[in-house]
Amino acid sequence: MDSFLSAFFSGTSQGAIYALVSLGLVLVWRGAGVVNFAQMGQAMFTTYIASQLIQNNYSYWSAFVIALVSGAILGAIVDLGLMRPLTSRKNSQLLNSQSMRTTIPVIASLGILGVLKALAGILWAGEERGFPSPVAANALTIGNTTLAITGFDLFVIGVVFVTLALTTIFFTRTGMGLAMRASALNPEVTRLSGIRVGSVRTLSWAISGTASSLAGLLVTPKTNLSPNTLDLLLIVGFTAAVVGGLNSLTGSVLGGFIVGYVIAFVNVYSAPENVFLAILIFLLLALFIRPQGILGSKEVRRV
Amino acid sequence: MILLSIQFDAYNQSQLANIATLLIAVLSITLLTGASGQISLGQGAIMAVGGYAAALFVTKLGLSMWVSFILAIFASALFGLFLGLAAARLSGPYLAGTTLVMALAIPSIAIRFESLFGGDIGFSVDYGYPPNWLTNLIGEISIEEWSLYVALPFAALALFAVLNLSNTRSGRTWRAVRDNEVAAALAGINIARTKVIAFVCASALAGLAGAIYGFRGLVGPSVYSTDLSLLLLTAAVIGGLRSIGGAIFGTFVIVFLPDLIERVTKALALPETISDYLPALLIGLLLLLTVIFNPRGSAGALEHIRHARHSRKH
Numbered sequence: 001m002d003s004f005l006s007a008f009f010s011g012t013s014q015g016a017i018y019a020l021v022s023l024g025l026v027l028v029w030r031g032a033g034v035v036n037f038a039q040m041g042q043a044m045f046t047t048y049i050a051s052q053l054i055q056n057n058y059s060y061w062s063a064f065v066i067a068l069v070s071g072a073i074l075g076a077i078v079d080l081g082l083m084r085p086l087t088s089r090k091n092s093q094l095l096n097s098q099s100m101r102t103t104i105p106v107i108a109s110l111g112i113l114g115v116l117k118a119l120a121g122i123l124w125a126g127e128e129r130g131f132p133s134p135v136a137a138n139a140l141t142i143g144n145t146t147l148a149i150t151g152f153d154l155f156v157i158g159v160v161f162v163t164l165a166l167t168t169i170f171f172t173r174t175g176m177g178l179a180m181r182a183s184a185l186n187p188e189v190t191r192l193s194g195i196r197v198g199s200v201r202t203l204s205w206a207i208s209g210t211a212s213s214l215a216g217l218l219v220t221p222k223t224n225l226s227p228n229t230l231d232l233l234l235i236v237g238f239t240a241a242v243v244g245g246l247n248s249l250t251g252s253v254l255g256g257f258i259v260g261y262v263i264a265f266v267n268v269y270s271a272p273e274n275v276f277l278a279i280l281i282f283l284l285l286a287l288f289i290r291p292q293g294i295l296g297s298k299e300v301r302r303v
Numbered sequence: 304m305i306l307l308s309i310q311f312d313a314y315n316q317s318q319l320a321n322i323a324t325l326l327i328a329v330l331s332i333t334l335l336t337g338a339s340g341q342i343s344l345g346q347g348a349i350m351a352v353g354g355y356a357a358a359l360f361v362t363k364l365g366l367s368m369w370v371s372f373i374l375a376i377f378a379s380a381l382f383g384l385f386l387g388l389a390a391a392r393l394s395g396p397y398l399a400g401t402t403l404v405m406a407l408a409i410p411s412i413a414i415r416f417e418s419l420f421g422g423d424i425g426f427s428v429d430y431g432y433p434p435n436w437l438t439n440l441i442g443e444i445s446i447e448e449w450s451l452y453v454a455l456p457f458a459a460l461a462l463f464a465v466l467n468l469s470n471t472r473s474g475r476t477w478r479a480v481r482d483n484e485v486a487a488a489l490a491g492i493n494i495a496r497t498k499v500i501a502f503v504c505a506s507a508l509a510g511l512a513g514a515i516y517g518f519r520g521l522v523g524p525s526v527y528s529t530d531l532s533l534l535l536l537t538a539a540v541i542g543g544l545r546s547i548g549g550a551i552f553g554t555f556v557i558v559f560l561p562d563l564i565e566r567v568t569k570a571l572a573l574p575e576t577i578s579d580y581l582p583a584l585l586i587g588l589l590l591l592l593t594v595i596f597n598p599r600g601s602a603g604a605l606e607h608i609r610h611a612r613h614s615r616k617h
Contacts, residue, residue, distance in 0.1 A: 035396035037403070086595060097482040099340030102395030106342060107540055108594045110533060114587030121580035231529070235407055238400040245397075273415055280408035283401060285391060291392060 006148035007268035008261070009257040013153035015260020016160035020215040021237025022244065023167070024208040027254040029044025030184035031204025033104040034083060035238070035246075038112035042078070042209055045116050046071045047225055048124050050217060051131055060134050067217055068210050078214030079202045084110060117227040126227055133221035156218050163214060164253060167207075171249065178202055184247075215294035236263070239279055243286045245296020254294060312574060316447040319557055323454035324519075326554045327328055327461040328512035329538045330547070331505040334465055336536075336545035337544035338474060340481030345402035346509045347532030348409035349386075353379040353510025354517030354527065355413065358426040368431060372457070379510020380503050387502025391495040393448045405531045411525035425523025454515050465547060468504070477501050488587050543600025552601055560586065 021040065028036045050067035054060060086108055087101075135155040140147045171177035183190040183200045191197045215237075216230060223229050236259055244255025259282070266278045286293075320346050328346055343349075356378035360371035386405075390398050413420040428451050433444045437452075444452070468474050479487040480497045488494055517526055534557055542553025561582035569579035597604050 029396070035400060037399070042371050082591070082595065097340065099395065099481050099484075103336065103340070103342045103399075104594060104598055106396060106399045107536065109373065110344070110536070111591035111594060114533065114583060115591060118580040118584035118587055122577050122584065125576045126579065155576075161397065232407075235400075235404050239404065242397065242400065276408040276411040277415060280404050283404055287389065287393065287397070287401065291397075 002148060003268050007264045009149040009153055010267075011264030012257070012260035013149075013156040013260075014264060015257035016157050017215050017219050017233070017256075017259050018236050018240045019256025020160060020211045020218075021233055022240035022252040022256045022259075023164075023249065024212040024215070025237055025241045026244075026246060026249055027204045027208040027211070029241070029246050030249075031180065031201050031208075032079065032083060033087075033102070034109065036078075036109050036205075036208065037106060037234065038078065038109040038116065039208065039212045040216070040234040040237070041113040041116040042071060042074045043212040043229045044225070044227060045120055046074065046209075046213040047131065047216040047220050048120050051225060052124070053128065053133060060132060067213050071209040071211075071213025073209075075205040075207075076202050076214075078112060078209075079205035082112065083205075084198070084201075105148070105215065105261060109142075110125045113278060120227045128226040128229070130144075131217075131220035131225045152221065159218065163211070167211075167249075176200075176203065236279060237284070239283045242293060243294025247297065248293060248295040251293050251295030268281040305564050314447075316445070316451050318562070320450040320454045320519075321446070322554050323458035323557050323584070324512055325517045325535065325538070325558065326512075326551060327515070328509050328535050329542075329550045330461050330465050331508035331512065332466070332535055332539040333544065333547060333550045334508065335501055335505035336539065337546075338469060338481065339477040339498065339505075341498060341501060342399045343396070343402040343505070343532075344399050344529075344536065345404075345406035345409070346404045346505075346535050347513075347527045347529065348402075349379055349382065349506045349509040350513025350516060350531070351409050351413070351524075351527035352382045352506075353513035353542070354522040355420060357428075357514035358428050358517060358522040359419075361428055362426055368453075368518065370405070372511065375514040376507045376511045379564050380507040381512070383503045383506020384499065386506065387499035390502055391498040403529070403532075406529045410527055413524045421523070423524065425521055425526070426517075426520050427521055429520055430518055450519065453518075455573055457511060457515060461511065462547065465508075469547075473497075475502065534586070537586055541589055541593050541600055543602030543604075544600030546600065549600045549602030556589070557586065 024039055025035060028034055028039070046067045049070055050063040053063040054065060058066075083105060086105060092300055133152050133155070135151045139150050140154070171181060179190065179195045180200050180203065182193075183195060183197045184204075187197050190200075215233065219233060220229065237256070240255035240259040241252050242255070243258055244251030244253070246252075259279075262278060262282055263275055270278075328350055331346055331349075332343070335346075353375040357368075357371040357375035360374050361368060362368045366374070389401070393401060414422050414427065430446075430450055433449045433452070438444055476487075476497050477493050479490065479492060480494055484494055487497075513527065538553035538557045539550055540553070541549075542551070543549030553594055564582045564585060565578065568581060573581075593600060599606075
């Protein structure tokens, strides 16, 4: 029972982080039709910025906020500086090919990932460094019984749930959120009804940047920080997004928690070295059984 | 070819052998992404399949290296068949992500099943010694020279195969599926089968490259990293995804550029943090600039210039 509870709680807190990553991926996929493989590279970079600030005696929370803001800025830069010029060149012979239209942005995002990693290596040296958390990672105790959950886990779960609540309010109650959903559904009609589809698109890159940079801040106290540490998170987040449905926001969050539990239970009941294999098998199963994801809708192709 | 290699010193010989080996892998991307429009971020993992297959045939079954290389081609083609069956259902970003997960997971399988695959350490294998008839014919052969002689014929064979394939019926079928699936289906092409066949061919090439690549000294999980997969893709894109000449050019770039940079950074006495990451930075920037300004790669640019000159004359 003890190992079950500890797997359950670590699954919840890790799953919460995966949910953020997969939410970031889905936001950009819906908003711009690109799976952004550089996403966790951006997060790695902003976490380094936070780490640098903390080293220079800024408080944790000011570094936290600056990292989130720079995540948004970085996301917007990637869209404005790179992805938009890339996809707007419709006359290019290569982009006339159907398969290349989705392939070229993927390759571009890999280029960004490589550049960001190398830059981080040059600026901050490649060694692993620790990253502080505002809450101690000790197991909580009530009276004499030690609980299977740490204060840090609770902090992560709390932050993510607040973020998810804010995101839900944004998408259901504000005009901008509705505009984003509308342009994901049908950009042409949305543009005709007077919404600036381009700015909406950049906004989804910015929000995605913030979400993933939050994930970076929350995961590095456990994993430490180096240019490569967040690669795994991208893979897991992608799996979560596919499991939940690449075009469903709710699905992506659900997928994050599901994958979190899968990984936590493999870790506890099997061995940590089986995690990669478990992710691959889980992803393939998801793709075979329900390729559109749990909450995703099937793409309708017009012939 | 033999005269050519005598002119080079040992260092350049081993670099050329490297180019010949990696060229086979880059050609597999030219075939898969350039010709059939499917993207794979996990060619390194398929190379691992070929490398491990060859290493197992040599160490466990005691087969000769040449036979093992040929068998490795079949083993990775079989793997490619399974992968292709899964991939035919996937498109664009799904395929990219799934192959990336595979690139991470396959090396960890080697660690998981340690007794069979040798765990973290892997197998140390090499090209062995050149046969007597060859040394009798052209005299003493250094290890570097021998590695070049092993890699070159396979590279030539791969080049020949890819060159021919793009001009056959299947090459045209692949391009049709790449450019417009609906139109291809209406023209009576079986899309799923076409995609699977492309995957099998590309995997066979990648597996062969992986076997030769591993026999430089080590077949292990660290040899076939995700970085290798991405480097190969970079080579194919820089050169031009749709051009075989581009694949050759791109392979030269990824092999010689890091070297060139190292020489420059040493001459300038730059700090270690910069010199360690400068090659990756420049290659990443090169990839980005290519994709933004010249998505058809250097081969496409060359064609463009030639075309412009031609039209000016008239």
